[in-house]
Amino acid sequence: MDIKHFQDRFNVHFENESLLKQAFMHTSYVNEHRDQSLEDNERLEFLGDAVLELAVSQYLFRQYPHMSEGELTKFRANIVCEPSLEQFNRDLSLSQYLLLGKGEEASGGRERPAILADAFEAMMGAIYLDQGFETALSFLETNIFPNVEPGAFSHVMDYKTKLQESMQKEGKNVSYQIIDELGPDHNREFVAACYVNDQKIGEGRGRSKKDAEQEAANEALQKRQS
Amino acid sequence: MDIKHFQDRFNVHFENESLLKQAFMHTSYVNEHRDQSLEDNERLEFLGDAVLELAVSQYLFRQYPHMSEGELTKFRANIVCEPSLEQFNRDLSLSQYLLLGKGEEASGGRERPAILADAFEAMMGAIYLDQGFETALSFLETNIFPNVEPGAFSHVMDYKTKLQESMQKEGKNVSYQIIDELGPDHNREFVAACYVNDQKIGEGRGRSKKDAEQEAANEALQKRQS
Incomplete structure (x- = not known):
């Protein structure tokens, strides 16, 4: 060389x-x-x-x-x-x-x-x-x-997109909702729920609403795999 | 703290x-x-x-x-x-x-x-x-x-002891032999064979005779596990 x-x-x-x-x-x-x-x-x-x-x-x-x-x-x-x-x-x-x-x-x-x-x-x-x-x-x-x-x-970590694509194939509809906010203003944590055809299939927490939704989608994906 | x-x-x-x-x-x-x-x-x-x-x-x-x-x-x-x-x-x-x-x-x-x-x-x-x-x-x-x-x-790596202990339980006898030496003097490599009750069940290479025997024992252990 x-x-x-x-x-x-x-x-x-x-x-x-x-x-x-x-x-x-x-x-x-x-x-x-x-x-x-x-x-x-x-x-x-x-x-x-x-x-x-x-x-x-x-x-x-x-x-x-x-x-x-x-x-x-x-x-x-x-x-x-x-x-x-x-x-x-x-x-x-x-x-x-x-x-x-x-x-x-x-x-x-x-x-x-x-x-x-x-x-x-x-x-x-x-x-x-x-x-x-x-x-x-x-x-x-x-x-x-x-x-x-x-x-x-x-x-790698975009669980929302992964879940969306997988549900679309099955003709199902995905939605999210922030169901709780925890902690003080300067250290807020959000709790998001993930719904497929209006049935709740995942929940997640995060420092931002987006992170919480990602985690909820992640849980939904894991449940579907298991 | x-x-x-x-x-x-x-x-x-x-x-x-x-x-x-x-x-x-x-x-x-x-x-x-x-x-x-x-x-x-x-x-x-x-x-x-x-x-x-x-x-x-x-x-x-x-x-x-x-x-x-x-x-x-x-x-x-x-x-x-x-x-x-x-x-x-x-x-x-x-x-x-x-x-x-x-x-x-x-x-x-x-x-x-x-x-x-x-x-x-x-x-x-x-x-x-x-x-x-x-x-x-x-x-x-x-x-x-x-x-x-x-x-x-x-x-962790003492395969010879592991094999010895495992064979003793079964009343079997383990032995080793150096069956080949490769390379020039300053960069020697040894090939060892491992025998259980005189049947060869593993072979290994190493820079020293001891290393070669360890590798032979390792191969023997792996074969027994599979």
């Missing part, structure tokens, strides 16, 4: 450049070069996964101050998952740096989602190990988080 | 002391003080979970340079889990700082494993948010990791 190209392009300069090379070294490459003392990128992937979890967690924590723990956890799982990590790899054209064995290369490994996602994680592990958490975080803030915003993943 | 006592004891001094208080604030306490604008510790717990994942990952990564990604992942899951986090809380006598509602207090909430584990995570989230990752990491290096070592969790 062209280590210099990578470092200049992203303005991340490694103390130990072999770590960067290792991040893109697939196990198929290592197996074909047993004479050299190489290590594949799997352990770095283990580390990079945790770097991503924390970086994404603190990003969501600050970005969505009213989101509940449960919503944050779901949101995070939808960012730190193979399809998203594969996409991040593609967004940054990282597959050019991959080191693959001949067999893997011939069978299309350079386009394989798992290989692309794993290399993205391993790269984050290498940046963390060589440069520390703050540099890893700022790499993501510069190159990845701007693409996550605004709302690239918000469909 | 006695914020000063905590800070002096652990030598961690918060810019925003209300974050530390929030880390120990159970939702039952917030529910009983609706007149104050309080937030419970659940969002901090979300963040702290990720702080722990990364801190433990980098600790294991450095501590066990020959452990595979799969082994590291299993090991991490056995450290960042409710029973361990509850224990960390008890080791540091953190339950004294908990803020609980009266009902929760009366029903023994101060001893409840989930509440103790969650508060430990939330505390790590608060330290990270206020003082950054390096301080959170050094808190764990000072107060927690020394208890993890040496081998407090290693039983």
Whole structure:
């Protein structure tokens, strides 16, 4: 791989450049070069996964101050998952740096989602190990988080739309009503009820009326699945 | 809670002391003080979970340079889990700082494993948010990791002992043999076979003979479970 190209392009300069090379070294490459003392990128992937979890967690924590723990956890799982990590790899054209064995290369490994996602994680592990958490975080803030915003993943939590679409197929009608308001003015909580054909099938609470309705729709969806 | 006592004891001094208080604030306490604008510790717990994942990952990564990604992942899951986090809380006598509602207090909430584990995570989230990752990491290096070592969790991966115990009950005999050695001297890999009553039931690879035998035992255990 062209280590210099990578470092200049992203303005991340490694103390130990072999770590960067290792991040893109697939196990198929290592197996074909047993004479050299190489290590594949799997352990770095283990580390990079945790770097991503924390970086994404603190990003969501600050970005969505009213989101509940449960919503944050779901949101995070939808960012730190193979399809998203594969996409991040593609967004940054990282597959050019991959080191693959001949067999893997011939069978299309350079386009394989798992290989692309794993290399993205391993790269984050290498940046963390060589440069520390703050540099890893700022790499993501510069190159990845701007693409996550605004709302690239918000469909994940839009329960009202999901319920609406599912009920429409069955020819049913969905409506919402705020049935209670709790707490003092500066710390208001709303309780919403969700009705399908005028029958109440869900209830939810939230800091805003919209959040409460979302939670009511979520409960309605869960009841229908169970 | 006695914020000063905590800070002096652990030598961690918060810019925003209300974050530390929030880390120990159970939702039952917030529910009983609706007149104050309080937030419970659940969002901090979300963040702290990720702080722990990364801190433990980098600790294991450095501590066990020959452990595979799969082994590291299993090991991490056995450290960042409710029973361990509850224990960390008890080791540091953190339950004294908990803020609980009266009902929760009366029903023994101060001893409840989930509440103790969650508060430990939330505390790590608060330290990270206020003082950054390096301080959170050094808190764990000072107060927690020394208890993890040496081998407090290693039983988790001791497949040979597990297999031995399970076979003894059935009156069967377990043995191992190194059946192959691969790679150059400086990067040797061993292949071990595991036999029960002289019948081969598992094979494994490792950087050392012991590791290879462990992996062979692991395969044998998995075959027996499936």
